[in-house]
Amino acid sequence: MSTRTRHMKRRTMLRGILGGAGTVAVGLPLLEAMLDNHGEALADGSPLPKRFGVWFWGNGTHPGNWAPQAQGANWQATGILAGLAPVKEEISVISGGTLPVKNAHNLHVEGAVGILAGGNPLLHPSYKGQANNWDFLTVPSPSVDQIAAEHLAGSSPYKTLAIGITPVHTSNAGSNNAPGTAISYISHPAPYVFNPPVMDPSKLFAELFGMFHPGEPPPEALARAKVLDAIRDDASTLRGRLGKYDQSRLDLHLEGISELQNRLTAMVAGGEYCSTPPDPGNPDSARLRARAMAELVAMAFACDLSRVVSLEFSSPASHVGYPDIGITNASLGASFHEYEHQKGYDANVIKGLTYFMELYGEFVAALRAIPEGDGNVLDRCCILGTSDVAGGWDHAFNDFPLLVAGGAGGALVRPGIHVSLGGGNPCRVPYTCLKAVDSPVKSFGSAQYETSEAVPGLLV
Template sequence: MNWGQQRIDRRTVLRGAGVAMGLPWFESLSSWASDNPAAARSEQLPKRFAALFMGNGINSKHWWATGTGVDMELSQSLQPLEPLKGKLNVIHGLFNKQATGVGIHPGQTGNILSGAALQKGSVLKGGISLDQVLANHWAEQSPQASLVLGCEQPITGYHETNFSMAYSSHISWQDANSPVPMEVYPSLAFDSLFDNHGSRRTQSILDRVQEHARQIKRQVSHRDQTKLDEYLTSVREVEKQIERTRKTKDDADERARNRGRLAALMKRPDNGLPEDIRDHMRLMCDIVALAFQTDKTRVASVLLCRDLSGLFYPFLDVRAAHHPASHDDLSDAYERVSRYYVSQMAYLASRLDAMPEGNGTVLDNTCLMFISNMWSGSQHDSTKVPLLLAGGLGGTLKTGRVLDYAASGDDNRKLCSLYLALMNRMGVNQTEFGDADRQLEHL
């Protein structure tokens, strides 16, 4: 078969019993290919955005960068991003005005992606978050509007500042009053990625789509046949890990039923979440990578750890839990924590950068944003936030730079001005968002 004459469509998916698997970018796909597959135009390719959040700040002594491009020098905490320097922007000095002067923790977190003023008391009120503005815009272009993932269960109740703990537990908000439900179980996030439901969901996805994959393989170019094999192999590697977490969750659900409780209300590992957070975070990054590669969604957020986090890091030789460790934020121990979280961004960025798409990679058509709600955990200082961007958004975002807005004046260093600029680069043309009415200069 001449693939150049009988191309399959971009929306073709591999189907099997109770499962649907999207395809990555192929030169053979009609709506993403030109007559010359090697000259696929970048504007035909989707742009994506993902936010990765770490609560309670970083070690500021080891958070800096100088220089440009491949000659950029990165601090100790940013070292995991060394191979990606040319596709990185280190941004210093931006702040979220509505998160200052309101007290510590929840009021510094619940509006990190919205810039909205938060209401105290029993009624939640803030604003729609950046990711959900993008999700609403792209809802008709991809099967799933957004992925909202987390590696810690939300907490309930109220902080001493009279802000709801919901603000500490969620960064993605569908409107002023409602956070987007966050999926914390990797197996359920994986199932949603492949529409894997019903009695056969514990069976291998690849086994069920095998016959359709053979048919597709006969319709694509030799180069795409290789890409298809690589893609199926990567899915299988993730699926093997998911199988273990699925059993852990099923066992937790059974224990919860026997105790007359909800698994979600129990502590890790009794709640069925992966006991080793390294496995948990990596799986969530894998799921985002597959979702972006297959255009399942173009928008994602991952709450790696919430504000007031209780995660532990024995593999980093850190004795305290995340929140109390952040109160000694200039220590070597907390520097290791900071660097570990940066490594999660580096892992996801590297995965996307290894996925060919058009004349570049999926990362080249993506903006990954790493952010925390404060600069210093010991001071609860939110007068500026640590922020990293990776990826070029289809050539609309220059990379390989260090941008410092600390001395630019408050009107010129608004976090929401950055969000406006990113939205406009993704085709969401808004004149204001949060507390900003103009885009961030020099971006």
């Protein structure tokens, strides 16, 4: 926990005068100060927005065997990558990178934090030698999707969309209520702060489109327009009383209120092909849930409801089964993660790794299916596909799996190519994506992960 000067009650509110006619009170997130000491062109002439996404799966792939043989644009979508064949020209494959983990903590967390946040995990000071140190680890800095969102969000109502498909990791026995976040979540605005993924497509539909009608402002606009202004002075006073982490949480909370006001007050005109999709429900099948989420994200991008998405198909380590392809914990006698440790890269594991690539390909296809301007939504996207390790069997980090899809408004090479990093730093790929969407960052990552080099041939 960070240093703080005083405790405060959990029900502390930010208060202010709204429009001179009455008071408004806004709740606060759970702060450490509340705990004990242990604990192309649019109609207005502006360019069509670029978008960024992360599509993440747990437990890696098969190092030395997943990538194509040929380099350049003539790579073939075969083997584990066979599911990418329908969208092969939209995708670049980046192989041969070695993620420079320190091997100081759980390797699945080190890998996920390394590639997504470009740093070494932070271990919470409440860790006292418990066996499950992964439940106490978090990111040292914002994840790549949040870096992109800082630049791309603009006036879109949702700064970022966080989506999940299979159940996330929960704390192990002996570390219940542990403060770590990086074993379970991939989208982090700050250390110990994560964007919880929406797991139900029907709930995402209701959030995005339940009250949205292209071209019409929401009816609540006038009533909610000044909430943030009303409590701003009280928030400023409170901030001076808080420790470092609590200040960060408060800032993010106020940012969330600002996003909500955008949703309530902005007239979201959308693009020519923006429309309200049907409610997809919540299918039992992970494949069907992933497809439904992909279609909702594609339309959310087309309607400019958001410009950034993180989709977590499975958590780091992939402690789940995949009934869609006959791989269940019961049939394997263990989770996919444990089974791979026991059996290596047998037919069941290869089937699972191929399945992940099929679903990434379907996500890319959903973006390509929505027309926009002279092309489609994917033309202005950069979608990073990656995992937490190169190989789950032995926690390998050589030949780290990385995919980049889309055109990023002409910034990414089309058709896609296969590039080998020759043992180099895989963080060059998220850095390349940030540059493709015009983020002003000069580098990505810290310590041994830091890079300011783009992947050769990927940027136009």
